[in-house]
Amino acid sequence: MQVFEPEKGTNAAILFCPGFPGMGGTVFEQRHAAALVEEGYAVYVIKHKGTKLSGALAPVLVNNGARLMAGRKAGETHLGGGPATISEWMEEPLEALNVIHAAYESIHVIGNSFGALSALWSMTYEGAPIEKVKSILLYAGAQGIWDDADEESMARVWQPGFLMLPRITEKVSLNDPFDIVQTLKETYHALPERVKALPERISLTYMVVEGDEILRLSDTEKFRSAIGGRGKIVMDTVDVGYIEHGLLAHDTPDYRTEDLLELIRG
Secondary structure (H helix, E strand, O other): OEEEOOOOOOOEEEEEEOOOOOHHHHHHHHHHHHHHHHOOOEEEEOOOOOEEOOOOOHHHHHOOHHHHHHHHHHOOOEHHHOOOOHHHHHOHHHHHHHHHHHHOOEEEEEEEOHHHHHHHHHHOOOOOOOOOEEEEEEEOOOOOOOOOOOOOOHHHOOOHHHHOOHHHHOOEOOOOHHHHHHHHHHHHHHHHHHHHOOOOOOEEEEEEEOOOOOOOHHHHHHHHHHOOOOOEEEEEOOOOOEHHHOEOHHHOOOOOHHHHHHHHHO
């Protein structure tokens, strides 16, 4: 994890769970982390195990020159010591909560894109330390329903061919793409029933990007219906893509920290 903390300390934390393959963590750090610290939050940003520590894109994903130098000195190839599996990514928020939960009175969880899946999955493990969690924000989240017979379902997003693209493999090392798709399929099938068991005291908000190039409002609506109608949907009509700079509307390049704070605080 990468950590940003107020100098005087705080009793409130934000845990950011990044997407696939993890560039959203850096976008969040660059646009929001320092401002959130000034607002009195400790900010924890998960960095995926299996993120490569060399190559043209490593400095962008890791976003920490000292960590890159330490990795070179130690002869490391990846964050976490080596390649990862998608199952390990699914449990990263749980590992983070196990580390930080005792240090704060309140924790706000943000699940960005794929991170919406990992956050919900981790928090619905039996015995997960969620007593301090006050809110979950699914931020351009990839929650939805998987139906092989429905080309509009989340099965359209997670394809082995996508997972094999250089823009993925140059950044992270994961297990077999076909195994990843099978794991995600099983996750989508099981997740609604698990989420129904989340304590009602934890507020749930979905921020959906109107111009999202990957996800659709209908994905969130179907998921929300599957869990009994819980949670509030907020539309982001601000974000647009900057393709010449490698940014999609899905990456939320224009979202303001003050608006993000409103979503976090409910």
